Amino acid sequence: MINLLDEHQNLGYIKKLISFVTLKLNVRPGKYLKKTVDLSSMPGLLILSHESKEQVESDYNLVRKLEQKGLFVLAASQESKTTKI
Incomplete structure (x- = not known):
């Protein structure tokens, strides 16, 4: 299954954490969100x-x-049309 990202939640809240330094998002709304299997995914x-x-530790546990x-x-899930190798 491939999942289309509709939106992120709670990012504003995360950015207000006392220990927050930075947040880099690799997937934007409208793009496909894949299962994380390594650093590149x-x-x-x-x-x-x-x-x-x-x-x-407190902020980490909250996240x-x-x-x-x-x-x-x-968004609505769809079956992937790619072949697993």
Whole structure:
């Protein structure tokens, strides 16, 4: 299955985290979101940094909870017409 990304969720909230440094998204709405199998297929990269280890851990855990709830809204799924090799 290939999933078409409709929109991202909670990015504004993530960017307001105290330890937020940068967020690089590799998939934009209207593009296909594939299963992550390596670094080149990851949908994005989030960097957190702070002098307090506890702050980074707290923000990291919050991002993980948001991931479980869903960071990506997908359009209707379609079967891939490519052949697996």
